[in-house]
Amino acid sequence: GENVEQHPSTLSVQEGDSAVIKCTYSDSASNYFPWYKQELGKRPQLIIDIRSNVGEKKDQRIAVTLNKTAKHFSLHITETQPEDSAVYFCAASEETGANNLFFGTGTRLTVIP
Amino acid sequence: GAVVSQHPSRVICKSGTSVKIECRSLDFQATTMFWYRQFPKQSLMLMATSNEGSKATYEQGVEKDKFLINHASLTLSTLTVTSAHPEDSSFYICSVDALSEGTRTQYFGPGTRLTVL
Numbered sequence: 001g002e003n004v005e006q007h008p009s010t011l012s013v014q015e016g017d018s019a020v021i022k023c024t025y026s027d028s029a030s031n032y033f034p035w036y037k038q039e040l041g042k043r044p045q046l047i048i049d050i051r052s053n054v055g056e057k058k059d060q061r062i063a064v065t066l067n068k069t070a071k072h073f074s075l076h077i078t079e080t081q082p083e084d085s086a087v088y089f090c091a092a093s094e095e096t097g098a099n100n101l102f103f104g105t106g107t108r109l110t111v112i113p
Numbered sequence: 114g115a116v117v118s119q120h121p122s123r124v125i126c127k128s129g130t131s132v133k134i135e136c137r138s139l140d141f142q143a144t145t146m147f148w149y150r151q152f153p154k155q156s157l158m159l160m161a162t163s164n165e166g167s168k169a170t171y172e173q174g175v176e177k178d179k180f181l182i183n184h185a186s187l188t189l190s191t192l193t194v195t196s197a198h199p200e201d202s203s204f205y206i207c208s209v210d211a212l213s214e215g216t217r218t219q220y221f222g223p224g225t226r227l228t229v230l
Contacts, residue, residue, distance in 0.1 A: 034218060043206060043221040044157065046114070089156060100147070101219055103156045 002027040004092050006104030013080050014112050021107045023090035024072045030092040033066060033073045034101070038087045047088075048075070080111045115141040115211035119222035126197055127230055134192045134225045136207030142187035145210040147219065148180075150203045157206065163190040197229045 003026040013019050025033075031052035036044035050057045050064045050073065057064050061080075066073040077084055090104040116139040126132050136146055144165050149157040161182055162170040169182035181193040194201055204226050208219040 032218075036221075041204075041224075041226075043117075043223045046218060046220070049218060100159070100162065102159075105156045 002030055002092055002094075002102040004090060004102050004104040006090050006107055008107060009105065010108045010110070012110045012112060015080060015082060017080055019075075019077045019080050019084070019109055019111075021075045021088055021090070021109070022072060023074070023092075023104050024070075025092040025102075026071065027092070027094065028068075028071065029094045030102075032093045033064070034091050035062075035064060035075050036089045036091065036103075038089065038106075040086075044089060077109075080109075082111050082113050085109055085111045114218070115139075115143070115209045115220040117207065117209050117220050117222040119207060119225050121225060122223060123226045123228075125228045125230065128198050129196055131193055131195045132197055132227060134194070134205055134207075134227075136190045136192070136209075136222050138188045138209045138211075141209060141211045143190075143209040143211065144187065146184060146190040147208045147210070148182060148190075148192050149206045149208065151206060151224075152203055160192075163207075194227065197227070199229045202227055202229045 006023045034049035035047050037047045038044040048062050048064050050066050061078045063076040087106045087108050089106050091101040093101045118137045120135045146163040148160045151157050159172050160175045163182050163184040165184045171177045184190040204224050206224040207222045
């Protein structure tokens with residue numbers, strides 16, 4: 001089955017700096033890669049996703065890149081703000097039928113004001 | 114995206130009792146729902162895939178007789194933790210596989226925090 005690894009497990013940045021979280025996956029059949037943000041005690045919220053037919057996607061301060069050859073994808077947050085502090089999870093799935101997501105281990109991002 | 118609710122949000126029960134958690138898709142007819150468990154400071158672990166009108170598909174290591182899943186309608190799936198024990202204490206989250214703006218993704222419920230005394 002799919003194995004998703006995520007690094008780093010914790011990340012602290014100064015407000016305004018950029019944050020980068022990296023994930024690797026093992027199953028070459030995976031073709032859908034969402035990122036979720038989870039605040040303490042709350043549900044994961046989808047913040048951005050990418051499919052294997054593109055290499056990069058951007059939504060305001062958030063961008064995701066995908067390298068299918070190397071089987072890794074990354075989340076980039078620019079101009080970080082304190083409200084970006086949360087746990088971020090990457091995930092991967094083979095988008096056939098229902099989306100069975102395999103999650104990374106999570107990254108706790110702390111943005112220091 | 115799909116709006117997903119869960120009930121209850123928090124439950125405390127005695128060891129040996131059973132607890133039922135409901136997951137509702139409020140604005141989307143969900144053929145497929147997923148149940149996850151999340152221990153403190155850990156990732157989401159898929160427990161089972163709930164399929165409307167048929168048996169759930171359980172992940173390896175998840176006891177189907179202990180975690181009963183029923184998906185009787187396109188808007189409701191239930192997870193019953195039978196004979197709960199302290200080690201079952203966890204955050205249980207459901208999700209709905211939904212089509213939004215032409216693409217499929219998962220939308221999560223708010224979660225249920227189960228504490229077994």
